Amino acid sequence: MRSIATHPHPVGWRGLDLLQLVLSALAVAAMTVSMWAALYYAPPASNLAGDEQLAQRIFYIHMGCNIGALAGFLMSVVGSIVYLVKRDLDWDRVSQAAIEVGLVCGMGTILTGMFWAKPTWNTYWTWDPRLTTSAITVLVYLAYLLFRNGIDNRHTRARFASIYALVAFLSVPLTFYSARIFRSIHPVVYGAENVDAQGGFSVGPTMTQALHINLIGFCILFSALLVLRWRQLRNEDAVAELREEIA
Amino acid sequence: MRKKTLSAEPPPLHSAQIDLAAHPIAMRLNGGVFAYLGKVAAVLLKDVRAELRGREIFSTMTAFSVLAVLIFGMAFDLRVPRAEMIAPGVLWVVVLFTGVLGLNRSFGAEVDRGTLPSLLLAPVDRSAIYFGKMLANLLFTLATALVILAVMFFVFDLNLFQPYNLAAMLLGVIGYVGVGTLFAALTANSRARETLLPILLLPVMVPVFVSGVALTASVLDGKAWEDLSQWFGILTAFDAIFIVVAYLLFDLVWEDG
Amino acid sequence: MSEGGLIVARNIVKRYGRKRVLNGVEMCVPQGQVMALLGSNGAGKSTLLRIISGLTKPDRGEVLLGGISTHKAGHEIRRYIGLVAHAPLLYDNLSAWDNLHFFARLYDIQQPADRIEAVLRAVDLWTRRHDPVRTYSRGMTQRLAIGRAILHDPPVLLLDEPDTGLDPNSAETLAQLIRMLSSGRRAILLTTHNLERAVAWADSISLLADGKIMWSASTEGLTPEKLRQAMTELEL
Numbered sequence: 164m165r166s167i168a169t170h171p172h173p174v175g176w177r178g179l180d181l182l183q184l185v186l187s188a189l190a191v192a193a194m195t196v197s198m199w200a201a202l203y204y205a206p207p208a209s210n211l212a213g214d215e216q217l218a219q220r221i222f223y224i225h226m227g228c229n230i231g232a233l234a235g236f237l238m239s240v241v242g243s244i245v246y247l248v249k250r251d252l253d254w255d256r257v258s259q260a261a262i263e264v265g266l267v268c269g270m271g272t273i274l275t276g277m278f279w280a281k282p283t284w285n286t287y288w289t290w291d292p293r294l295t296t297s298a299i300t301v302l303v304y305l306a307y308l309l310f311r312n313g314i315d316n317r318h319t320r321a322r323f324a325s326i327y328a329l330v331a332f333l334s335v336p337l338t339f340y341s342a343r344i345f346r347s348i349h350p351v352v353y354g355a356e357n358v359d360a361q362g363g364f365s366v367g368p369t370m371t372q373a374l375h376i377n378l379i380g381f382c383i384l385f386s387a388l389l390v391l392r393w394r395q396l397r398n399e400d401a402v403a404e405l406r407e408e409i410a
Numbered sequence: 411m412r413k414k415t416l417s418a419e420p421p422p423l424h425s426a427q428i429d430l431a432a433h434p435i436a437m438r439l440n441g442g443v444f445a446y447l448g449k450v451a452a453v454l455l456k457d458v459r460a461e462l463r464g465r466e467i468f469s470t471m472t473a474f475s476v477l478a479v480l481i482f483g484m485a486f487d488l489r490v491p492r493a494e495m496i497a498p499g500v501l502w503v504v505v506l507f508t509g510v511l512g513l514n515r516s517f518g519a520e521v522d523r524g525t526l527p528s529l530l531l532a533p534v535d536r537s538a539i540y541f542g543k544m545l546a547n548l549l550f551t552l553a554t555a556l557v558i559l560a561v562m563f564f565v566f567d568l569n570l571f572q573p574y575n576l577a578a579m580l581l582g583v584i585g586y587v588g589v590g591t592l593f594a595a596l597t598a599n600s601r602a603r604e605t606l607l608p609i610l611l612l613p614v615m616v617p618v619f620v621s622g623v624a625l626t627a628s629v630l631d632g633k634a635w636e637d638l639s640q641w642f643g644i645l646t647a648f649d650a651i652f653i654v655v656a657y658l659l660f661d662l663v664w665e666d667g
Numbered sequence: 668m669s670e671g672g673l674i675v676a677r678n679i680v681k682r683y684g685r686k687r688v689l690n691g692v693e694m695c696v697p698q699g700q701v702m703a704l705l706g707s708n709g710a711g712k713s714t715l716l717r718i719i720s721g722l723t724k725p726d727r728g729e730v731l732l733g734g735i736s737t738h739k740a741g742h743e744i745r746r747y748i749g750l751v752a753h754a755p756l757l758y759d760n761l762s763a764w765d766n767l768h769f770f771a772r773l774y775d776i777q778q779p780a781d782r783i784e785a786v787l788r789a790v791d792l793w794t795r796r797h798d799p800v801r802t803y804s805r806g807m808t809q810r811l812a813i814g815r816a817i818l819h820d821p822p823v824l825l826l827d828e829p830d831t832g833l834d835p836n837s838a839e840t841l842a843q844l845i846r847m848l849s850s851g852r853r854a855i856l857l858t859t860h861n862l863e864r865a866v867a868w869a870d871s872i873s874l875l876a877d878g879k880i881m882w883s884a885s886t887e888g889l890t891p892e893k894l895r896q897a898m899t900e901l902e903l
Binding site: 247295299302303306309310313314322323326327329330331333334337338340341342344345 | 592593596597599602606609616617620624644647652
C-alpha cells in the first residue's frame with residue numbers, strides 16, 4: 164500500500180491503451196462535429212446584429228469549456244475523498260489530472276467569455292459573480308498545483324493536496340453566492356430572468372441541438388484528456404520509483 | 411473520571427537532590443470534555459505567553475498593518491475625494507494580508523524551533539491543538555484589527571467602531587483563522603511556507619472578503635439590519651462550515667512527521 | 668505487560684526517498700531494562716526512536732508498547748512515552764517552569780506544582796526555574812529536555828543522545844536518573860556515541876547498521892574494549 168507505483172506496467176497493448184485510443188479518436192471526431200455545430204449548423208441569434216451576432220457563436224464553446232471545468236473540479240473532489248479513505252495514490256492522480264484538465268477548461272471558459280464580452284458588454288472584464296467566481300476558482304486550483312510542487316514526500320503531497328482540494332471546493336459555492344449578492348449583469352440564458360442582463364438571446368430548437376452537441380463533445384474531450392493525463396502521472400511516478408530503485 | 415497513580419520505586423540515590431519518588435503523580439485519564447477544553451486553553455495560553463515574552467507576532471502584525479493603512483491612504487489620496495469610498499476595501503485587505511503574517515508564525519515558529527513534536531507527542535486529540543492555535547490566532551488578529559480600526563479612525567477620520575462593523579469583523583476573522591490555521595499547518599513544513607500560505611488562503615477567503623467589505627460599506631452608509639442580515643448569514647455559514655471541515659481534516663495533517 | 672517486553676519493534680521498514688533507512692528492525696526491551704542503541708551517524712537510530720515514539724509512521728512493521736500496537740491505539744498511548752530528541756522540544760521564550768507547566772496540563776497531571784518542583788530539582792534547574800530557556804546553556808537545556816520527558820513519569824523512555832552537551836557533573840546526574848528510572852516497571856532505550864557510557868548505563872547493547880540490528884549483547888562482562896572490537900568487526 165505504501166508503494167508508489169501500485170501496479171507494474173506490462174509491455175504491449177492492454178485495456179487502458181485501447182480505451183485511450185478509442186477515447187482520443189472519439190474526442191477528435193466529437194470536436195469536429197462540435198465546431199461544425201457551433202460555427203455552421205446553429206442559426207445566428209436573430210435579436211443580435213453585427214459583431215454581437217458573430218460573437219454569440221462562441222457561446223457554444225464557452226458552455227462546452229464550462230462543463231469541462233465543472234466536471235474536472237467535481238472529479239477532483241471524488242478523487243480527494245476516495246484517496247483520503249483508501250490511501251491509493253491512483254485516486255490522488257485522478258484528482259491532479261482532473262484539476263489540470265479542469266483548469267485548462269476553466270481558462271478556456273474565461274477567455275471565450277472575454278472575447279464574447281468585448282463586443283457585447285464593451286469590456287473584457289466586469290465583476291459579475293460568474294466571472295468573479297470563475298477567476299477565483301482558477302486561482303484556487305492554480306494554488307493547488309503550486310502547493311503540490313512544494314511537498315517532496317509523495318504520500319504527504321497526496322494527503323495535503325486532497326485536504327486542500329476539499330476545502331477549496333467547498334469555498335466555491337460561497338464565493339459565487341456572495342459575489343451574486345454583490346452585483347450581476349451576466350445574462351441568465353436558462354432559469355431565472357435577470358432584468359439587468361445585457362447581451363441575452365433566446366434559444367431556438369436548432370441552437371439547443373448545437374449546444375447539446377457541444378456539451379457532449381466537450382465531455383468526451385474532457386474524458387480523453389483526463390485518462391491521458393492520469394496515465395501520464397502514473398508513468399511519472401513509476402519512473403520516479405524505478406529511478407529510486409537503481410540509485 | 412478514573413484516577414490512576416503512577417509512581418516510581420524508591421531508588422537508591424547518591425544525590426539528595428533527586429527526590430522524584432517523593433512526589434508520586436496522578437494523571438487524570440479520559441477526562442472528557444473539560445479535560446479537552448483544558449488542553450485547548452493550555453495551547454492558547456502557551457501561545458499567548460510565548461508572544462508576551464517574545465513579542466514576535468503581534469508587533470510585526472501591527473507594524474505592517476499601520477504601514478499598509480498609511481500606504482493605501484497615500485495611494486488613493488489624489489484620486490479619491492472621500493475616504494468612505496475606499497475605507498471598507500482598505501480595512502479588509504489590510505486585515506487579510508496582516509493575518510497571514512500571524513498565521514505563518516503559528517506553526518512556522520514551532521517548526522523552526524523544532525517544538526512541534528512536543529505537541530504531537532502529547533496525549534491530546536489533534537483537534538485540541540487546532541482549536542488552541544485557532545483561538546490564539548483569533549486573539550492576535552482581532553487585536554491587530556482593533557489597531558487598524560484605530561489608525562483608520564485618525565488617518566481617514568472615520569469611526570468604524572460601530573457594533574455591526576465590529577460584529578462583522580469578529581465573524582470574518584473567525585472564519586479567516588478557522589481556515590487559516592488549517593492551511594498554516596499544511597504549509598508549515600513546506601519549503602516556500604511564507605509565500606505559499608497567502609496563495610492558498612486568499613482565494614478561499616473571497617466570501618469573507620466580499621461579505622466584510624459589503625458589511626463595512628453598509629455600516630458606513632447607515633443601512634438597517636434588513637440590508638445587513640444576509641451578509642451576516644454568509645459569514646456565519648462560512649464560519650460554521652469551515653470550522654467543522656477543518657476540525658474533521660486537521661487530524662489527517664499529522665499522520666507522519 | 669506482555670511476555671516479549673515493554674518496547675517491542677517488529678520488522679520496522681522506513682524509506683526516505685531513495686534510501687531505505689531501516690530495513691526490518693527487530694528489537695525488544697524488557698521491563699526494568701536499559702538498552703543502548705549504537706550506530707554510526709545516519710544509521711537510523713533517531714528514525715527508529717521517532718517511529719517507536721509514534722512521531723513517524725513506519726512503511727512496514729509495527730511497534731508494541733506493553734503489548735499494545737501504537738499504530739492502532741488512540742492518543743492515550745502517548746501518555747506512556749517520554750522522548751528526548753535532538754531538538755530540546757522546549758519553548759525558548761518561556762521559562763523552565765512555564766514550559767513544564769504547559770506540558771503538565773497537556774498530560775493532565777494533577778497538582779502539577781509538586782511534580783514540576785520534583786522534576787526541576789532532579790535535573791538541578793530549580794534555582795533557574797523562572798529564566799527563559801533561551802538564556803540556558805546547552806547542557807542546561809538538555810537537562811530540562813530530560814526533565815520534560817520524565818515529567819509525566821512514562822514507563823517507556825526514549826533518549827536520543829541524552830548525554831550530548833552535558834558536563835561530567837550533569838552526565839553523572841543523568842546516569843543516576845537513568846539508574847533510578849530503570850528500576851521497576853520502566854524500559855529505557857537510549858542512543859549514544861560514547862561506548863563507556865553505553866556499557867556503564869545500559870543492561871544490553873544493540874548495534875544498528877544497514878537498517879538492521881546487526882549485533883546485540885548483554886553488558887554483563889562486556890567492556891568498552893570488547894564492544895569497540897565488535898564494532899570494528901562489523902566495520903562500524
